[in-house]
Amino acid sequence: MERDTSELFEEFKELTASEFFRRNKQMLGFSGKIRSLTIVFHELITNSLDACEEVGILPDITIELKRLGKDHYLLKHADNGPGIPEDYITKVYCQMFAGSKFRNIQSRGQQGLGCSGCVLLSQMTTGQPVKIRSRYKDGNELKGIEMTVKLDVKKNTGIILNKKEFETDRTGSGIEIEFKDVSYSMSEQGAYEYIRRTVIGNPHARIVFKDPTGRKYTFERATDKIPPLPKEVLPHPKGVTADDIIYLCKGTNKKRFKNLLMDSLSRVSAAKIKEIQEATGIDMNKRPKSITWKEAEAVVQQFDKMKFMAPPTNGLKPIGSEQIEKGINEILLPEFSTAITRKPQAYRGGVSFIVEAGIAYGGNSGRLIGSQRKAEIMRFANRVPLTFDQGSCAITEALKSIDWRRYGVRDLDNAPISVFVNIISTNVPYLSTGKQSVAPEEEIVREIRQATMKIARKLEKYIRTKKAAKNEEMRAKIFEDLVPVVIKQSALLAEKDVPEYNKVMDEVTHKAKIMDMKNRLKQPEIKPMEVKTEEPEMRIKTEIEEELSEDENF
Amino acid sequence: MERDTSELFEEFKELTASEFFRRNKQMLGFSGKIRSLTIVFHELITNSLDACEEVGILPDITIELKRLGKDHYLLKHADNGPGIPEDYITKVYCQMFAGSKFRNIQSRGQQGLGCSGCVLLSQMTTGQPVKIRSRYKDGNELKGIEMTVKLDVKKNTGIILNKKEFETDRTGSGIEIEFKDVSYSMSEQGAYEYIRRTVIGNPHARIVFKDPTGRKYTFERATDKIPPLPKEVLPHPKGVTADDIIYLCKGTNKKRFKNLLMDSLSRVSAAKIKEIQEATGIDMNKRPKSITWKEAEAVVQQFDKMKFMAPPTNGLKPIGSEQIEKGINEILLPEFSTAITRKPQAYRGGVSFIVEAGIAYGGNSGRLIGSQRKAEIMRFANRVPLTFDQGSCAITEALKSIDWRRYGVRDLDNAPISVFVNIISTNVPYLSTGKQSVAPEEEIVREIRQATMKIARKLEKYIRTKKAAKNEEMRAKIFEDLVPVVIKQSALLAEKDVPEYNKVMDEVTHKAKIMDMKNRLKQPEIKPMEVKTEEPEMRIKTEIEEELSEDENF
Amino acid sequence: MMKHKEIALNKLRGMGDEVLEKILQEEVPSLKIPSRGTGNIIYNQDKRYFELGERKGTRSLGNVKQIKKMAQMMCVGNFCKELVNIQKTATMREMYYVSEGWDVGFDNQQESNNITEDIEVTLGVSRENLGLLPEEDGASVYGDITLRDDDVEFNAKKLGKSGYTIPPTIDDVEFVDSNVERIIAVETMGMYHRMVQEKAYDRFNTLIVGLKGQAARATRRFIRRASDELQVPVYICNDGDPWGFHIAMVIISGSAKLAHVNHDLATPDAKFLGVTASDIENYDLPTDKLKDIDVARLKELAADPRYKADFWQTEIKKMIKLGRKAEQQSFSKYGLEYIVDNYFPNKISAIEGKPIE
Amino acid sequence: MMKHKEIALNKLRGMGDEVLEKILQEEVPSLKIPSRGTGNIIYNQDKRYFELGERKGTRSLGNVKQIKKMAQMMCVGNFCKELVNIQKTATMREMYYVSEGWDVGFDNQQESNNITEDIEVTLGVSRENLGLLPEEDGASVYGDITLRDDDVEFNAKKLGKSGYTIPPTIDDVEFVDSNVERIIAVETMGMYHRMVQEKAYDRFNTLIVGLKGQAARATRRFIRRASDELQVPVYICNDGDPWGFHIAMVIISGSAKLAHVNHDLATPDAKFLGVTASDIENYDLPTDKLKDIDVARLKELAADPRYKADFWQTEIKKMIKLGRKAEQQSFSKYGLEYIVDNYFPNKISAIEGKPIE
Incomplete structure (x- = not known):
């Protein structure tokens, strides 16, 4: 029965990233019909918000979900962001591991898998290409391009089936994409709730959503203040590993190790370089490429012993307590509300983060289950709602560890309370691939506790x-x-x-x-947010759908 | 504050798989110190067992774990498998998404990430290269090669630092690899328990393990029966999607669509092809490359309507109830034991699987917690112990759903019982990346229940x-x-x-x-398994370590 | 020795004989015991009380669950034989301690009570006739009745405010003389003292019986004998709730549990006076809400053959509809004397068709 | 009208006056109420019983938790005033219903009991003298004592087997004549009937008192009066366990809860006869294991000032060491008559220093 070794290796194969994820789509968060669709919404919305923020535009997002059959939907999404230059369209939508967000910056998405993952899912379940429209500034000119593309799984690249230019007077991008084996749900894990929470966490965004029944929800923005542009933050010495240093050395053009350290890390001054040289005996003028693992390790060990200024935090842009309160008040119409934005802190010695928390009590706070209002925890990371895996999340852990009875809440689970927590960081420590829960790092859990207890005292009062x-x-x-x-x-x-x-x-x-x-006891007047809900008129359904297709965003 | 679009895309990057996983090592299961080390053991042991099985060798595995410092270990692993030809060594150990196991076959590993993932973790935490020794048959000759290699993260390839040939009279492969930030534990999630369970699920394997205190455990094999070589199983028509058919069409050399279907899928006869052609009107003699998504979808819909023979199951090679009982008896010395291997079943219409279950009662069954024996559930998939994420696993769900009181067990959690469940399939539906739990597919849960209840009736009697x-x-x-x-x-x-x-x-x-x-009531005599435990003699520690290094496997 | 005690002795001897006979024939002996299960307790429409049916259970020497009980029955039999022989009585508790010296003891008092009851039904002899008496005294009696116990003669109007206490050995007491026209039994001692204080015994020429809750065997036997021997009507006035109803009904038609002795204990001609649901409405009494358990109990009563008369069916339904219950003493809302001044005269006159004062 | 009832009326009037005075002075009125908390219940070594100390609590019109109780006290006061005026009595339950018509009612019976007790301690007048009586009857008494209640005279040896039942109004009963040499009180009615059956009343020339468990107020008052007026020793024989001990001790030295009336209820010269731990050993009685709660209770008793005598300390320690308890009726192990034939004569003779039969 013995086989020859070489025979065994005849079957040896190398896969592309697309092929790999085609076999392992659950690694992209695509498991379960409801979850799959929510993840699609998440990827598209966060991309739009990030893109608008990077160029300082107030986001205006339109999503329409049409039911084509059982578990079969057409999704149309469009934003008013900067658009994507023609050359990058297939990279963004059809190539896995390609992206613009690998910098150390506070952003919503991060992996270079978002858009291409959605396209892969669409293609796997429907075999259909997707239609992309991009309007962007090319020099001083505004350019519009529409493409129909497919993903070549074997090569992990895009195939352009069709392409045409059109005239435009604004920027933005949009996609028309079909899915099967997904489903739309009003549950806490569903796409609608995802949008609602996005609006609470991003009061500057305007989102129009037309659901599969034809009902159109318009979430107007609660503020016209454009959030400041987050800045790239260099890694802090306390947060790097020897491997990170070696990786930096390999990728640099710098001639001297010391310049590499000072330019790639924050808080490393010439004086610190001198201190390191004296302590480790490593020649700081060496070429980075010649740095050995031992030397890198010695540097990291020295970092651990030294004192550095806390990591820079000007790159972190929280929502702000006032904006949070606005978001909460206008959506939940609570009897009482309060919010806090804390000062930056660092976890694992070198990654800075900010915790924001809000509490709404009474009114429409909490989730209506049957006829009872139960507490709800609204988790956010960099303003993005976290929908799944709440059990193991730092936010859940921190909130559960609080003795709510001390704050006048006898039974948290059954109180009409919404607790909002947002964690802002260039490097949120997600627990799993799906980025749906935050690792319970000691400093983060403590900070969430502190923040929440601080505002809980106001609630108690x-x-x-x-x-x-x-x-x-x-x-x-x-x-x-x-x-x-x-x-x-x-x-x-x-x-x-x-x-x-x-x-x-x-x-x-x-x-x-x-x-x-x-x-x-008197509360200030609250003006309820304008969530316009337009019911479809009682015409035959196709008519309604046609009318929408004329929307100029598509 | 507005930025130019092209400026934004200046930062656009494309990552290799290695770079990607370097940033996302938790996707490889490397999260937490104990878990990381257990995953390393898992990857190396399953690779050895699979390799031996493919060539029909009784596995003989040696592992030594040496403590080098706090959370810092050197692991030496060696087997008597077929070895790896020189050209493939860097591909196996240093290239992600490369592997020999992408066929539809019952195997333990599957993703092409196992060995290269371990090397990546080693390199990220220690910066050290790894040493590989491979002894393999090159034609009729036996060849030995030793290499020191590193993983080039930016290129996702291997770098050979050192290479030398040596003479050998047998086959096998081995690795010496260092890790930091991992830790060895005797807990249920730790490496030792992983080995113990591997031996129960693989009674034909011999494993020698020397732990960081120098204690040497020898688990002799309970049987000399070489398990039969699993065969590749063609996918069943009920289990394929339109996307799978398109993917097959693209990769084939076949000239006609009908030949592709008959040769790539099981249970598709000429008569069935005729039936499909008549029902769908698709020309079955078309070139596969010209098949459209619509046509593929039509074929899949037709598959759903047709009757096919159940999927072939000769590819599935269960452990066998007798072997399971042997494994259980010799390790647990129970007062009573029984096991069952069920007939093959299919889930999701087309993926066949076999459930095996065993129960041990009394003796050393269960886990000793304090002075009480509590029930333990030993989960296996294709003979591989599943260690983490037990909460959501089909096995846990099935066992918890059984009313154990009906089988004379008043309180399962506090009974001296070990329940063993193994799921055999070419395509075990794992729930997450780490492959630590099986999705609760209806058919699988039902089958586990049935199997367990069947043997539980014997326990009850x-x-x-x-x-x-x-x-x-x-x-x-x-x-x-x-x-x-x-x-x-x-x-x-x-x-x-x-x-x-x-x-x-x-x-x-x-x-x-x-x-x-x-x-x-009399039970047959049980011969306890020979788990030789050798305590280190009381010499200075370095001496013991040196002695072991002379072991010819390294 | 009285005749019924001689009968008891003969029956005890016979029980021993039955076992010995079988042993001599090398067969496994067993005893037939009339079943006391609900299925064998039958309401006799003519007699208007519960009695035991024909069903019997077996207690076999060959059954592991039955042999201990069989042994206990034999031991209790011998103990009773001795009691009857020397003309004494003992409490169940005393027997329980005496059993310490037996070859087979009791695990608890309840077990010895059950075995005693087994003997009662098997031999058709009451425990009192076997010399075994309950500990509890019976009700208090106030009013014009002359009794003789052993050599002592006394009148229950001349014994102080608490009146006469019915002893467990009431069957040994002779009813010598009485001129009362009726008997009124009340549930609580509070009401009993109220009636004594308001001189109801003279105003209504009645015996007043203070039941102290559920009526003891001795009380039921006393009421039955008084009804038979004095030939006057018996009225029962209890709290207006299912428990009050049933205290009355057990006096009237006997309990299921004592089906084997009801022929001596039940007083089928006794009448329930109140408090009824109609009283609650008519007198606008202070009430408590019916608890779930009260409603469930009322529904049980409605299905009980003893309550099949229209009167009961109407009152039970009315109470469930009202959803309220009331205590006897709740008439105090209108003043302490109201119940004696108004309620009793009204109700009794209505039944008897003439004024009673 | 008896003198103590006149005193009661005056005190009730005074309570109203006190409140009015303050209102006229535009001050917030309050009442001082002697504390019934454990801290104010003091064991009087000389008198050998518990009495209330000097500590007092305030019930103020200005306190939201106290005003309702204050209003209730005033209402109860007016109710009692009326009862005493018309020379009647009522049960607590009757008052509870009467209170329906008041401006402020009671939530439950317990609340009205508490308020009644508040008035007793505030005015220093017992509830019986305010016309309020408990429902429960007292003990049974058998033996040669002649009593008079209103116009009726009778002897407790001539009232049938159950004897005389002590009424709640025992203070209105006159002790006319008696020739007994002692009084023996027993815990259970089983033992009471045993003693009657064995003619203990004649053989020991004693009154037999059947306590029926914890002695009612009326029973304690009867024993105290009998002790005072007949001038004979009182013996108490109970179960040999902490509960039996304490039933005896409450008769002897009064309860803490009724510290304010112990001067009328306690009989400090009464003697505990048994069952003692020594009896358990000496008579080798059938026993039960002490439960945890029994041991805890015994330890409580050992620390109680009423038990500080050597006799009690020794017996309590012995019982804990034995780990066993025994019932009165457990003497039946030696035959039903054993306790009367042997135990009582032995124990009482030893105390009195001469044979008693």
Whole structure:
């Protein structure tokens, strides 16, 4: 039965990334019908938001989902971002491991798998090509190009089936893409909830969504403030490994090791270089390519011993507590709300991050399950809603570890509360490929706890004052009822007349105090957000669909 | 603040697979110190077992783990498999997405990421190259080659630092590889338990393991029967998608579509081809390359409507109930054990699989936690132990859904029971990248339930008989005590003498029955497995280590 | 010795004989015991109480679950034989301790109670006739009745405010004389003292019986004998809830559990006076909400053959509809004397068709 | 009207007056109520029973938690005033229903009990003197004592086997005549009937008191009066366990809960006869294992000032060491008559220093 060795290796193959992921699509987050579609929404929306942000445009996103058959949908997506130059279109949509986001910058997407992954899923389930429209600035000119493309799985490249230019007066990109084996759901894991949370976490975005029933939701932006452009942040010495240094050395053009360190890492000054040279004995003027692993390791060990300024944080751009409150208030119309944006912190010694938290209580806070409002946790990383794998997430862990009873919430799960947490970082430590949960790094969990407890104290104060006012009123009622009884019965017992007792009554009921408390409980007026919901008119369905196709975004 | 579009795309990059996974090592299962090391053991051991099986050799694997510092280990691994031809060594160890196991065959590993992933992890954490030794048959000659290699991350290829040939009289391959940031643990998730379970699932393998304290464990094989070589199984028509057909069409040299279908899929006969042609109107003599997605979809829809023979199952090679019982008995020394290998079934209409299950009760079954034995579930897929993510696994789900009280086990979690389940398939539906849990496909869960309940009935019978024998004895005792009382008191009441009553006593106590039951409870003798444990002698540690290095496998 | 005690002795001897006979024939002996299971408790429409049917169970020497009980029955039999012989009585608790010296003991008091009941039904002899008495005293009685116990004669109106307490050995007490026109039994001692305080015994020329909740065997036997021997109507007034109803019904038609002795305990002519659901409405009484368990119990009663009369069916349905229950003492809402001044005269006059004061 | 009832009326009036005075002065009225908390219940070494100390709590009109109770106290006060005026009594349950018509009601029976107790301690007047009586009857008494209740005179040896039942209104009963030499109280009615059956009343010339478990207020008052007025020793024989010990001790030295009335209820000269731990050993009685709760209770007793006598300390320690307890009726192990024939004569003779039969 023995076989020859060479015979065994006749079957040896090399796969491209596309071939690999075609066999392992769950590694792209595509598992389960609902999840698959939500991941598609996630990839397209985050790409649009990132693109708009990079060029400082207020995002305006249009999505339409049409049902073509059972588990079969056509998705049309368009934005007003900078568009994609013609040469890059197939790279962005048809090549895995290609992308513009490999820098150390706060961004929503990160892997170079997003768009091409969606195209791969479409092609695997429908065999159809996708249609891309890009409008972009070419020098001073505005250019429009429409392409129909396929992904060549064996080569991990794109194939252009069709291409035509068109005139345009603005920038933006859009895609028309078909899927099978996916499904649209209103559940917490579904695409609609994903959009709703995106709007809460990105109050500057405007999203128009037309769902498969033809109902059109318009989420207007809550603010016209363009979020500042995040900046690339150089890695901090406390956060690099020997392997990172070797990798930097190999990819650099710098002539001297010290220049490489000072230019590629943050907080490394000439004085620090000197300190390192003295401590390690390594010649800092060496060519980077000649640096050995031992030397790299020695440098990293020295980094660990040295003091550096905290990592720079100007690259991190949080939403801001005011904007969060706005987002929460306008969507949830709560009885009480509060938010906080904390100062930057670092985890694992060198990666800086910012935690933002918000709490909404009462009103439409929480999730309506049956007739009861249950608490909901809205997790975000760099403003992107995290939808799956909540069990193992740092945010969940931190919130569950809080003793909510200390903040007047007897049973968190069954309270009408929404807790919002956003983690901002150039390098969010996701737990798994799908980037749906944040690793419970000690510093991050602690910071989320601190932030949430800080605002929970405000909630507690609100709940307490509200309760106290109610108690005072009940208390006064008791005296009004019982003082006359005591005095009447005493008179009967003593066999005497009932005396005048107004003064004693005034003293025991404390009326002034009650008025004062009621004043303190008043909330500022909230203007509800304009979520325009347009029901499809009662015409035959195809008509409605046709009407939408005329939308100039497609 | 607006930036130019072209400026944005200046930063556009294309990554290699190695670069990608260097940034995303958790996608290879490398997260957490204990888990990382267990995954390394898993990759190396499964590769060895697969390789031996493919050429029909009884596996003989040696692993030594040396502690070099805190979280820093050197691992030496060697097997007696067919070895790797010189030209393929760097491909196997230094190139991601390259491998020999992309066929539709029952095998342990599958992704072309195993060995190269280990090398990547080693290099990322230590910067060190790895040393490979391969002994293989080159024509009729035996050749030995030793190489020191590194992985070129930017190019996803290997770099040979050093190479020398040596003489050898046998085949096999071995590796010396260093890791940092990993740790060795005796826990259920640790490397030792992984080996122990491997031996239970692979009773034909011999594994010698020397742990970081110098203790040497020798797990002798429980059987000399070489497992049959699994065969490649062609995909079943019920299990293919339109995309699969298009993919086949692109990669084929066949001239006619019908030949492609008949040769690439199982159970597709000429008669079936005719049926398809008639139903779909597609010309079956067309060139495969000209097949459109629509046509492929039509064929798949037709497949769904047609009846085919069940998928061929001769490619699936289960362990066999007898071998499983042997493995269980010799490791766990149970009071009672039983195992079953079920007939092949198919899930999702076209992927065949076999479920094997075993139960051990009493003795060393279960896990010792404190002084109590708790139930343990030993999950396997294609004989490979599944260590992580047990919560969502089909095996866990199936076992938890069984009402164990019906089988005489009042509280499964706290019973001295080990339940063994192995799923054999050319295509085990793993839930996640790490291949640590099996998706709860309806058919698989049902089959695991059926298999386990079948053997649980035997367990129940054993427990019941044991209990019944005890009850019969207690029963007899009651009669011996009470018959005289009744008769004496009756005589007193009737004011008469006490009569002779031996015969009645004999009738009510059933002595013969008790003897019979006791005979039925006897278990066959079990010879405990030879797990030789050699403690390091009390010499200075370096001496022990040097002695081992002389082992000819390295 | 009284005749029924001689019968008891003969039956005890016979039980021993039956076992010995079988042994001599080399057969496994067994006893037939009339079943006390619900299936064998039959409501006799004519007699208007529960009695045991024909079904019997077997207790065999060859059955592991039955032999211990069989041994216990023989031991209890011998103990009772001795009690009857020396003309004494013992409590069940005393027997339980005496059994320490036997070849087979009891695990607990309940077990010895069950075995005693087994003997009662097997031999058709009541435990009182076997010399075994319950610990509990019976009800309190106040009013004009002269009794004789052993040599002592006394009148239950001349024994102080608490009246006469019915002893477990009531069958040994002779009813010498009485001129009362009726008997009124009430559930609580609170109500009993209220009636004594308001001199209801004179105003209504009645015996007042304070039941203290569920009526003891001795109380039921007393009421039955009083009904038979004094030939006057018996009225029962309890709390207006399913439990009050049933305390009355057990006096009237006996309990299922004591089906084998109901022929001596039940007083089928006794009448339930109240508190009824109609009373709750008519008198606008203070009430409590019916609990789930109350409603469930009411539904059980509605299906019970003892309650099949229209009166009961109507009142039970009305109470469920009302969803409320009321205590006897809730008439105090209208003042302490109201129940004696108004309620009793109204209700009893309505039944008897003439004023009673 | 008896003098103590006049005192009660005056005190009730005073309570009303106190509140009115403050109102007239435009101050928030409050009442001082002697504390019934454990900290204010003090064992009086000389008197040998618990009484209340000097500590007092305040019930103020200005306190939201106190005003309702204050209103309830005033209402109960007016109800009692009426009862005393018309010379009647009512049960607590009746008052609870009467309170329906008041301006402030009770949520439950327990609340009205608490308020009644508040009034008792505040005014220093017992509830019986305010016309409020518990529902429960007291113990059974058998033996030669002649009593008079209202106009009726009777002897407790001539009332049938169950004897005389002590009514809640025992203070209105006159002790006319008695020739007994002692009083023996027993915990269970089983033992009571055993003693009656064995004619212990004649053989020991004693009153037999059947306590029926924990002694009611009326029983304690009867024993105290009998001890005072007949001038004979009182013996108590209970189960040999912490609960039996404590039933005896409450008769002897009163309960903490009723510290405010112990001066009328306690009988400090009464003696505990048994069952003691020594009896268990000496008579080799059938026993049960002490449960955890029994041991905990025994340890509590050992620390209780009422048990500080050497006798008690020794017996409690011995019982803990034995780890066993025994019931009164367990003497039946030696035959039903054993306890009357042997145990009582032995134990009482030893105390009195002479044979008693």
